[in-house]
Amino acid sequence: MNAANAFVPRFEAWLLRETGIDASSLGVNALERAVLERVRVVRLGAGAHDTDVSADSADIEAYWQQLTMSRDERQALIEALVVPETWFYRDREAYVALARLANERLVRDPAHVLRVLSLPCSTGEEPYTVAMTLLDDGIGENRFAVDAFDISTRAIEHARVGIYGRNSFRGHPLAFRDRHFTALDDVRDSWQLSERVRQTVCFSQTNLFDLQPDTQAPYDFIFCRNVLIYFDREAQDRAIRLLDANLADGGTIFVGPAETGLMMRHAMTSARIPLAFAFRRSTPEDANAARPVVKPLASKAAKAATHASAFAAADTRETAKPSPANRALTRTPWRAPQTAKAVPPDASPQPAAERSLDAARRLADAGEFDAAERLAHQHAIVHGPDVDAFYLLGLIADARGHGADAADFYRKALYLDPAHYEALTHLAALLDIGGGDRAGAQNLMQRAQRSAARAALSVQAAQAAQAAQAADTSADEAQRSRGFHASRRS
Numbered sequence: 001m002n003a004a005n006a007f008v009p010r011f012e013a014w015l016l017r018e019t020g021i022d023a024s025s026l027g028v029n030a031l032e033r034a035v036l037e038r039v040r041v042v043r044l045g046a047g048a049h050d051t052d053v054s055a056d057s058a059d060i061e062a063y064w065q066q067l068t069m070s071r072d073e074r075q076a077l078i079e080a081l082v083v084p085e086t087w088f089y090r091d092r093e094a095y096v097a098l099a100r101l102a103n104e105r106l107v108r109d110p111a112h113v114l115r116v117l118s119l120p121c122s123t124g125e126e127p128y129t130v131a132m133t134l135l136d137d138g139i140g141e142n143r144f145a146v147d148a149f150d151i152s153t154r155a156i157e158h159a160r161v162g163i164y165g166r167n168s169f170r171g172h173p174l175a176f177r178d179r180h181f182t183a184l185d186d187v188r189d190s191w192q193l194s195e196r197v198r199q200t201v202c203f204s205q206t207n208l209f210d211l212q213p214d215t216q217a218p219y220d221f222i223f224c225r226n227v228l229i230y231f232d233r234e235a236q237d238r239a240i241r242l243l244d245a246n247l248a249d250g251g252t253i254f255v256g257p258a259e260t261g262l263m264m265r266h267a268m269t270s271a272r273i274p275l276a277f278a279f280r281r282s283t284p285e286d287a288n289a290a291r292p293v294v295k296p297l298a299s300k301a302a303k304a305a306t307h308a309s310a311f312a313a314a315d316t317r318e319t320a321k322p323s324p325a326n327r328a329l330t331r332t333p334w335r336a337p338q339t340a341k342a343v344p345p346d347a348s349p350q351p352a353a354e355r356s357l358d359a360a361r362r363l364a365d366a367g368e369f370d371a372a373e374r375l376a377h378q379h380a381i382v383h384g385p386d387v388d389a390f391y392l393l394g395l396i397a398d399a400r401g402h403g404a405d406a407a408d409f410y411r412k413a414l415y416l417d418p419a420h421y422e423a424l425t426h427l428a429a430l431l432d433i434g435g436g437d438r439a440g441a442q443n444l445m446q447r448a449q450r451s452a453a454r455a456a457l458s459v460q461a462a463q464a465a466q467a468a469q470a471a472d473t474s475a476d477e478a479q480r481s482r483g484f485h486a487s488r489r490s
Helices: 008-019 030-042 057-069 071-081 092-108 125-136 153-161 175-180 233-245 257-264 284-290 300-314 352-365 369-383 387-399 403-416 421-434 438-489
Strands: 114-118 144-150 163-165 181-183 190-193 201-205 219-223 247-254 268-270 278-281
Touching: 008 030, 008 057, 008 071, 030 057, 030 071, 057 071, 071 153, 092 114, 092 125, 092 219, 092 247, 092 421, 092 438, 114 125, 125 144, 125 175, 125 201, 125 219, 144 153, 153 201, 175 181, 233 247, 233 257, 257 268, 352 369, 352 387, 369 387, 387 403, 387 421, 403 421, 421 438
Parallel strands: 114 144, 114 219, 144 201, 219 247
Antiparallel strands: 163 190, 181 190, 247 278, 268 278
16 A cells, blocks of 8 residues: 555545545545555456555556546546445434424425435435335325435435345334335345335435535425535535525424534524434524623523523534444434523523423433433422423433333323323334334324424414514504604694
8 A cells, every 4th residue: 555655645635626525534544445446446457355466656646647537437436435324214313303394394384395305315215214204204295305416326326226135224123114115035135115205206416516506496304414524624614505505494404413513613503303413594593592691790681591592502512523433323312302482581590490301401412311311310309290301211211222111201291291292203103113003103193293283373373463462562653653743733
């Protein structure tokens, strides 16, 4: 490999320019190995992994000339560097959040057709999981469309075929495979995805940086997970701006766990759905809520606002870049909390009970399950049965793979609040995927959908009432103004 050392910087610059990928993020000597592999194949006629055939400086210089002139060879080197690492329902909480947010969007606008983007889509597991999630949640294939882009031609071809081996089915019970796949008799441990799912996804070989804003209807949901960490700072910022430009108003971007801090550098705000790693475009209200109070002597209201800002900031800390091995870890369901309410000017600071439960949630988000579980149990002992405490304990058990314990806690939460949307959807997922109780899961999902519809109607009613009150106030002010002017004329 010594022959390649002098040329590595040249190839690193090419890779960064061509793809935005920082070569150092691929692992030690990954680019060097890929270059030598292509030199052996293209220039020396050896096998891709025949390390006995050595290349000298002249061979590498000749390959560099070929690389700069041949689009096919540039793509081939990219293919040698891009190694797919994905599976169905990876980071399941993102898909639980997708189902909930998609239903809420369709409740608000029943005629809307959802648009979802998966980029990079790799060999198709992610966009197909999006499609299966929406179909299983009762959203018909005519109500959504999924676009799936990847820089790898080989990955796109694999995805379009829709045949997967056991490596694509990891970390979860496989009830979804029974519903959507057919085992191939002539190929061991291989399954063919159904045509119904495949026809909802449109694949295209596309570089993320080739995205053009405003060329089509924007996307309601964008999945761009575990790729930004491979870019340098400039490419990260450029990628996030492109994603934002293609996001619909009120839309959601899902990123990888190590990429949350990157989103905070831009006008993006956490959707506050732990372990979904979901973000939306920031609003002026978000900016005001995050602005710290700097007065030396703060009032009680200012202290309350500062506390709320500090709590919001706790979710925005940047996660350290993981090692390649850690990037493959499967994450399990977490909590989808209620939207945080703004602190009114005369509000008192957050009660101790809420502070203790918030602390438990933050510990759980950080993966400190033991400490989070102790704090949640302590909260229930001190303050009595609590729906949020039971739900959090269920999520902790779910994250640890203790399905029976998780189901028990979800049921306790539903005993206290039969319309608790998140407990309904998580228990439904456990019954469907883990217990094989499809009928029970469907019943729970129907209850969850009714709960979401009632919540949406309540919001609409509240907005209508506020609008009516504002109109009455405006009319009263106009009447008083007319009376004032009349009295002045007299």
